[in-house]
Amino acid sequence: MPKDNYEPYVFPDLTRLFAPRTVAVIGASEKEHSIGNHAMRNIVQHSAFAGTVYPVNPKQAEVMGLRCYPDVASLPEAVDVIVVVVPAPAVRAAVEQAGEKGCGFAVILTSGFSEADDWGRAEEAALVEISQRTGIRIYGPNCPGLVNLNLPLGLTFSPAFKDDITPGPIGLATQGGGLGRNMIQHNVRGIGFGLWSSSGNECDLQVADFVHHMAQDPEIKVIGCLIEGFKDGARFAAACQEAARKGKPVVGLKVGRSAYGARAAQSHTASITGSAEVNSTVFRQMGVVEVDDLDELVDVAMLFTRKMPEGTEKIAVFASSGGAASLCADNVGIAGLELAEFTPETAKRLADALPPYAGMSNPIDTTSISISHPDAYREALAACADDANVGLVLAPLPMDYGTYSVVNAGSLKAVQDAASVPIVPIWMSERQGGGYAKLAEAGLPPFRSLRNMRKAVRRWIDYGLWRAARDTGWQPGIIATGSQGDPDPTRTLSEVEGKRALAAAGVPATAPEIATTAEDAVRIAQAMGTVAMKIVSAQITHKSDIGGVKLGVTGDGAAAAFAEIMANARAAVPSATLDGVLIEPMAPAGGLEAFVGILRDPVFGQVMTFGLGGIYVEMFADVTRRMLPVTRPMAEEMIGELKSAKLLTGYRGQPKRDVAALADLIVKVSDYAMATPGLVEMDINPVWTGTEGQGVMALDAVIVVEE
Missing domain, CATH: 3.40.50.261 (Succinyl-CoA synthetase domains)
Incomplete structure (x- = not known):
């Protein structure tokens, strides 16, 4: 069920975690290669930290020339961040003192907590209690710390920090x-x-x-x-x-x-x-x-x-190798992307810059002028990047040509400085020479x-x-x-209960009745016409598997169908409580079957799954999903996303289905689920989908709710 005291999230202000004014290192050490030593070195020697650092270690008088304090309680002020590197049994006391003192954050690098054993889980729970009681926020435990490389500041024990700035x-x-x-x-x-x-x-x-x-x-x-x-x-x-x-x-x-x-x-x-x-x-x-x-x-x-994309960008490919140009263009096509059509102005600029044997349509192959005429290479690249139809320029570089690659990298940088579209190099060679380094230094990191x-x-x-x-x-x-986490004890609504609940929510569903005797079955079937009959039992979910379903039954056959269904159910599940046989009108012939399901994920809540029935879901797993609520545009998207969606729109002479009514049903099911917090699972299968104007109908529904 929903949390009674739940309120939408108010996220913490982490400014002083990433940019603290004061830091204490609990477990700071002069011992080379120790975690406490690495943590101190990263702050004192390898960061540009302008604030105050307090080493804490009762066994040392000073660390790296800084006065060392025996514990957090003895610090002269409440610090923004404590970095904790002591063994797990000593962590709780340090965090408790920091919380009582009014420190802002505890970055706990120590391992051996919930990831390890029951003792660790209990200690971690105690840390949470301290945080909730005192207000100190806890980062970790069992982590390498955090870094702000834009300062830079490394609240971490990693010996690689100094090389990664x-x-x-x-x-x-x-x-x-x-x-x-x-x-x-x-x-x-x-x-x-x-x-x-x-x-x-x-x-x-x-x-x-x-x-x-x-x-x-x-x-x-x-x-x-x-x-x-x-x-x-x-x-x-x-x-x-x-x-x-x-x-x-x-x-x-x-x-x-x-x-x-x-x-x-x-x-x-x-x-x-x-x-x-x-x-x-x-x-x-x-x-x-x-x-x-x-x-x-x-x-x-x-x-x-x-650059932030608009989604409409067309691609230009610019290379000095015909093979690289063709292979890059091929990858553009494989990805379902579109090559740009150059404007006449671009075509003229390319013709003026490149030799007549160069490839001037998209993709561009400049040939060897990247070596012999670097200025022409640069002018052709600029023409490509300036084209009004181009949203992104790909520049595949298949080999390292030493100093020539360095010159061409400079050309890419010069053109990019004047261009509004991204120029993206792809360095395809295993040899990373000076050209690669120049691109990296120029802010044009290549794809590999x-x-x-x-x-x-x-x-x-x-x-x-x-x-x-x-x-x-x-x-x-x-x-x-x-x-909402895992559900409490649950119960499955009977099909009659479920369909009545759906109908009350505006979901088109059949109006079933239950027969407890053969005589009831005959009377109900005669009033309805041609009917479907199904066993009703909380212990039997998959009714057709045990012979618990009869379709196309008329009043004359209702008594025999009733007897056969009850006998099949008793034989298949002797311990089941049989409440009778559900009888409902048969849907018109020729409908297409779909299904709509809801599952309450313990992490992300109610999620809807939609697809067509039969082999399309069983063999091809042709389904689409959405978090709730599902709006009408989202429902239309879900229908259109199916690989089998053409079956709904009149593929190869098939009749068009009532897609509008199907979208309405999807939205109504979402609305029902949102209004039913205790809903754990729902499977409406099949959903009969008629031709345009015939509507849709939920023919079967399994609904599971919390007790």
Whole structure:
């Protein structure tokens, strides 16, 4: 059920976590290679921290020339952040003292908590209690810390921090540390990160809080997320909604899309990994650009820093190799993207700059002038980038030509400085020479393969389309209700109860009656005409599997059908309580079957699944999903997204179906689910869909609610 005391999220102000004025390191040490020593070095020696640092260690008088304090209670002031690197048994006391003193944040690098054992889970729960009682916010535990590379400041024990300081406009929110550091180290490609949080077990602060903070930071243009599990789906959805409102794309990689990954992720962070299908649904609706790997996340984020897409961009390909030009253009086509048609003005400029044997249509092949006439190469590139029909220029570089590559990299930089569209190099050679380094230094980080380029540009364009179509007034219902977790004890409504509830909500459904005797069956069938008959039992869900369904029955056959259904049910499930046989009018012949289902995900709440019936769902898994509520435009989108959607619109002589009525039913089902907080699961299958004007009808419904 909904939380009685639930209120929509008020996100914490994390300004003093990322830009503190005072920091205390609990467990600071002079011992070389120790975690406490690395943490101190990163703040004192490798950061540009202008605030005050307080080492805390009862065994040392000073650390790195700074006076050392025996404990947090003895500090001369309440600090903005304590960085905790002591063993797990000593963590609680340090955080308790910091909370009582009025410190703002505790960054707990120590492991051995909920990810480890029962003792660790109890200690982590105690940390949460301290946070709630004193107001100190907890980052971690079991994490490598956080960094603000735009200052720079490293509240981390990582010995790599000093080598990874490349400021930039990308924010990164992860749970694990090693993979986050992997992405940060794309700085060698010229890709800069401004903020990185790696929040570990997230006993208090979560990825969602950092997404929200980065959405407010004017220096951050795009936010990357690496998520192993969700502590609070509603909080994440609310943060992503804020990022979209601020115009900050979120690029997400979710670990746990297979059973193997899900188990590993849950053991790593002790979070809920969730359903991969539901996670992808949430990402898509909230505008999170879902990617498949770390390098893809970085590539997509990098592209967003270059320019925000409109979704209508057409592509130009500019190369000095005919093979590279053709292969790049092929990848543009594979991605479903469109090459630009050059204007007459561009065609003239290209003809003036290039030799007559060059390829001047899109894709462009300049041939060897990149070596012999670098000025002509630069002029041709400028003509391409200035074309009114071009929204993005791809520049595949298949080989390293030493100093010539350096000169051409300079040309790309010079043209980009004057152009309004992004010029995106693709460095295809395994040899990274001076040209590669010059591109990285110039703020033109190259893609490393045409495959990665293809995926990144497709996702970039798709985000522009999502922004253009986004309903800014819609928000998922879970933001208002909060994540509800696993259901309480449940019960399944009888089909009669379920259909009556649907009908009361405006969902077209048959009006069944229940026969408890053969005589009842005859009377009801004679009044209805041709009928469908089904066993009624709370213990029998799949009625047709046990011979509990008869279709096309008339009054004359009703008594025999009743007897056969009851006998089949007794034989199949002897312990079942049989309440009788449900009788309802048969739908007209020739209808197409669809289904609508609702499942309450423990992380992200009610999610609808829609598809056509029969083999389309069973064999081809042809379904589409949405978080609730589903609006009428969303319902139409769901219908149109099916691979089998043509069957609804008159494919190859088939009659057009009543798509408008089907969309209405989808919305009505969503409305019913939203108005039924205790709804755990609903399966309306089949939904009879007639031809245009005939309407739709819910022929069967299984509805599960909390007791």
